[in-house]
Structure formats: structure tokens, C-alpha cells
Amino acid sequence: MNRLGQSGQRQEEAHETPLGGQLQETPARLGEKHERPGSGRQAWKRRWKQTAAILMAALLLLLAPAWEGAGAGVGGKAEAAPAFAKGADISWVAAMEAQGYKWKDKNGVTRDIFNILKNDYGLNSARIRVWVNPNMSDYGNGYLNADKAAELAARAKAQGMSVMLSLHYSDSWADPGKQTKPYAWTGFTFNQLMDAVWSHTVYVMNTMKAKGVTPDWVQIGNETNDGMLWQDGRASVNMKNYAWLVNTGNNAVKSIFPSTKTIVHLANGYDNALFVWNIGGLIANGATFDYIGMSLYPSVSDWQTKVTQTVANANDMIARYGKSVMICEIGLDYNQPAASKSFIADIKTKIRNISGGKGLGVFYWEPQSTPGYNGGYNKGAWQADGKPTIALDGFLN
Secondary structure: OOOOOHOOOOOOOOOOOOOOOOOOOOOOOOOOOOOOOOOOHHHHHHHHHHHHHHHHHHOOOHHHHHOOOOOOOOOOOOOOOOOOEEEOOOOOOHHHHEEEEEEEOOOEEEEOOOHHHHHHHHOEEEEEEOOOOOOOOOOOOOOOHHHHHHHHHHHHHOOOOOEEEEEEEOOOOOEEEEEOOOHOOOOOOOOHHHHHHHHHHHOOOOOOHHHHOOOOOEEEEEOOOOEOOOOOOOOOOOHHHHHHHHHHHHHHHHHHOOEEEEEEEEEOOOOHHHHHHHHHHHHHHOOOOOEEEEEEEEOOOOOHHHHHHHHHHEEEEEHHHHEEEEEEEEEOOOOOOHHHHHHHHHHHHHHHHHHHHHHEEEEEEEOOOOOHHHHOOOOOOOOOOOOOHHHHHHOOO
């Protein structure tokens, strides 16, 4: 999702946000790791790598019982994810700390933000976005490359939290209003683009692995309502290309972490027609992924209705496609913390109560942000004095 709408408010239908700053023109985390194909031989190599990865993932999953209790060793099986994820996207933490931000608990004591989220609110999961080649001097709209993301992921794991990665496949925000290719990928053919997706995804996974982190979930794209990597992967233009890009990302994740679950994530979780078109189109075109992700950013006046519609949509996705659902992003007006608390508690309870345990979790987006951070984001849960509002109390119990 992109984070600012009119007057700084995050809106479900207002998706455009200025990137802020100039994108760097250096290669997008590919370097020697990415040989630009431009030949039938390179396309053959890509297909061979992907086929081999699928076969290896299948073999490793067959051997999974032998791994029980083995933990998440480097390159090994993911630690058991929680039966229900209560989480937060904390991606801005790295930039905020670089800017000097600190967080206090309810008692005004300054503590590590991961510790507060885990021990004061019972959060068991952290979500972290990854950009390809972000502007490292733009804290709000850049900064979070694979290395910074891995540092955050390691901190989350140290607190005993599970980790979700949101791969944007862009140098800055990817959301329903824009899915801009990384600068270094702009001239690629579609085959080269698939190679770049593969190489970048493997690079991110290996960066996590080097930090001792096995991600529990990885999103292949972020809020891909109309696909990703426009125009080549724009779903309304070429659904098959979109499906192939999803497959490429999925297979790249599994080539490093076979048991990590992959997610296709769309905004507007209440919009059943959108999800039927997008998810149904992916599946009809042979896309392979594990779970369906949703975002929900209602207003204070309609959150009850939107929660009801989102839960109905989740149940429909489960019935139609047999895939479990996660609510990857939620947020409500900072100025209405009591409503936010009720909203969190309600959607958490209703998703958790979905039949068969197919509702897997709920993540609040950037709760540690303070009013107006990054030029106007106002759905955080921390006050300007560094203390939290009551919003996250909705996660308790």
C-alpha cells in the first residue's frame, strides 16, 4: 500500500504517494549475481533453475517429518509459525531509529519497540517490506533495502517473533496505484524481468539466511490489485505474465526456504469482485502460491461494515480456492484510539474464528509511527510524547 492520501490520510482508494527524493541509478541488487540474458541459452537456464527449485522443494517437503523439532537452521525448515499471527508491520523502525526516535511504554519507560510489542501487547509476528534499490537518504520512502530488512527480521526473531516479508519489486512504494519497475530493470524484456525477479528474490532470501533468519511468510508483491511490474506484469493487460511473475517469485523463495509460505496480497479486503478476478485469474493461469493476503483501511464511521465484508470475502476465498487468508495490513485514524482498539479486537476475533483455522492472522501497519510521520501518515498508535495510545490493546487476549 502507499501510505498517504488526501491531507495525509491513508485512504483505501487513494493510492498515490510521492516517492520523495531521486532514485539511485545503480544496479538493483543484482550486480554479478544477475547475468542479463538476451539469449535463448539464458532463458533455458532460467527455466532449468526454476524447474530444479520446484523439484527440490517437493523433495524437501516429502522429507519434512524428519525435520520436526530441528528448528530454523540456516537454509532449513521454518520455525513453526503461530496458529494465529497477531502482528505489526514495523518497517519504518529502521528509519525512525536512524532519525533519533525512541519509544516508551504505557508507563513512560523507554524500551526497545520489539520488546514493547511482544511483551506488552502479545504480538507474535513482525512484517517487513523490502525494496530493490531504495534511496537510502529518504527515510520515509526509501532506506529499507535487503540488508536493513534483515537486521529488523533478526531483531524480531530474537524476541521470538515470526517474520513476514513484503517484497515490493520496486525501488519505492508498490501499491494499487503504482507498480513501478526498479530503475535498473526498466529496459528489460519479459524474460529478463523474470530473471531479475528470481535473482532479487534469491538475494533477499540469502540475505535473511546470512542473518540466521528463516522467514515464515513472504509476499510476492505488495497490494498487487492490478498485477506488478507494470506494464509487463499488469494483470488487466496480461494476466498470464502476472501469473508467471508470481510463480517466479514463489519458486525463488522455495529454492532457499522450501517450507516458507508465500502470499499474494491485495488491497481493499472487502472487495470480493476484485479478489475473484485477481486470484481466480492467477490460478486459471497456473500461478502457484500458498496464502491470500488482504489490506483493510476503513473509516471510523464504516469499519464495522468493512470488517463484515472482509470476513465474508475471506470465507469466499477459502471456499473457492482452498487457500487460507491473512490480513496483512490494517489501520484506523490515530485520533480515534478507542475506535481503533475496537476495530482491531473485532477483526482479530472474526478472522481467528474462521472455520477450520483458515484465518491465519492480522497485522497492524506501522503502529509505532507518531502523528504525521513521513509527511502525514495518521494511522499509527504512538503519541508525539513517545507513549502509546490504547489502540493496540485490541490485540490483547
